């Protein structure tokens with residue numbers, strides 16, 4: 348069994364900081380579970396274009412208020428605590444945070460550890476592993 352504490356993981360390389368968000372990756376590819384699990388904070392007042400071409404992602408909102416817009420159909424879905432959105436079609440989307448959004452995110456295939464968004468808002472399949 349693997350046991351980790353968020354507060355401890357936040358003090359290691361598991362905490363990855365980008366322009367609009369930060370994410371602490373509690374479970375990664377190296378753990379051999381077939382998915383990764385992250386606690387992410389999206390900074391308030393931001394809009395982030397995302398297109399995970401290589402990954403499926405589920406996102407559960409723990410805290411905060413925002414919205415997600417799917418670019419294929421222009422639909423806007425409010426995000427509040429208790430909402431999950433599931434990018435089952437590698438959906439291209441815009442993520443907007445009104446207040447700080449605290450999210451639990453699951454990726455399949457799992458992230459290696461150090462990924463930050465490229466110019467498309469996606470992650471490559473190969474990235475540096477956190478050991």
Ligand code: 9YT
Pocket residue numbers: 368370371385386387397404406442450452462
């Ligand atoms: C919701 C989302 O995709 N935010 C960007 C960060 C991502 N969750 C990650 O890398 O942990």
